[in-house]
Amino acid sequence: MKPSQLQLLINISITASFKCCVCLSAYIYIYTQTYTNIYRHLQTYTDIYIHIHTSTDIYRHLHTSELPKHGC
Known part of the structure; x- marks a missing residue:
């Protein structure tokens, strides 16, 4: 998998x-920052x-990463 393909998956x-x-x-x-x-x-x-x-694994990572809570 090339970085461009990985980035496309991440974006989607x-x-x-x-x-x-x-x-x-x-x-x-x-x-x-993590990817870099x-x-x-x-x-x-x-x-x-x-x-x-x-x-x-990428998908799992994307959906389990924590972000600051700001009341969206």
Whole structure:
């Protein structure tokens, strides 16, 4: 899976998950930072794929990440 494909999956999942703009903006920032750190740490596309394993794990991660409560 190339980073562009991974990003597309992330975009689709977060758009479907968050209807609140504040939640969505905060989540995009948090996840982008996480993804960038994973990429820098592992260095290669292959290692990213091995680390993440499957799109199911990505989906699970997207839906279990915690965001600050602000009363959306």
